[in-house]
Amino acid sequence: xxxxxxxxxxxxxxxxxxxxxxxxxxxxxxxxxxxxxxxxxxxxxxxxxxxxxxxxxxxxxxxxxxxxxxxxxxxxxxxxxxxxxxxxxxxxxxxxxxxxxxxxxxxxxxxxxxxxxxxxxxxxxxxxxxxxxxxxxxxxxxxxxxxxxxxxxxxxxxxxxxxxxxxxxxxxxxxxxxxxxxxxxxxxxxxxxxxxxxxxxxxxxxxxxx
Numbered sequence: 001x002x003x004x005x006x007x008x009x010x011x012x013x014x015x016x017x018x019x020x021x022x023x024x025x026x027x028x029x030x031x032x033x034x035x036x037x038x039x040x041x042x043x044x045x046x047x048x049x050x051x052x053x054x055x056x057x058x059x060x061x062x063x064x065x066x067x068x069x070x071x072x073x074x075x076x077x078x079x080x081x082x083x084x085x086x087x088x089x090x091x092x093x094x095x096x097x098x099x100x101x102x103x104x105x106x107x108x109x110x111x112x113x114x115x116x117x118x119x120x121x122x123x124x125x126x127x128x129x130x131x132x133x134x135x136x137x138x139x140x141x142x143x144x145x146x147x148x149x150x151x152x153x154x155x156x157x158x159x160x161x162x163x164x165x166x167x168x169x170x171x172x173x174x175x176x177x178x179x180x181x182x183x184x185x186x187x188x189x190x191x192x193x194x195x196x197x198x199x200x201x202x203x204x205x206x207x208x209x210x
Contacts, residue, residue, distance in 0.1 A: 025072060049163075096177075
């Protein structure tokens, strides 16, 4: 459940979302600040996992509803290995949000349930992921778009744990410590996942271009 404290966990010395969380606990209407802060990140994570805009929107809504309902039971704690990465005397500058980790754990579970519920859902074209507008030569733009699309198609073929690590790192820009907490892995294991994922993507692209 949301409020369970994992063995070996301890209170965080600093949480950048502490003020927002405490305000939302006092007045649920102020949860909107947390919602607006993390909406795009949760949605992008859901979309890259589900590849369907409507499914991602539904999943995102469920994530925030569960977070709002579970907020009274949320505890500001981090795994010991995350806390140990904050250098002594630098607690005031630590960019750590245990709420964000908790929120993405909820997202991971919601998305996993969605995938189990309907594995036959049509997959959206990865071309949508690569959409961008930029001035310049149309041929160059088309080539760049194709390259981005090919890269994300390669990501989509990764094993589930590697794919999630890549999305959390490069789409949601999480640190390895935050990813480790979301996935329930050690920080070293996350580094291995990312290394192997990027190597697999490079090999995939190299094989298709050769």
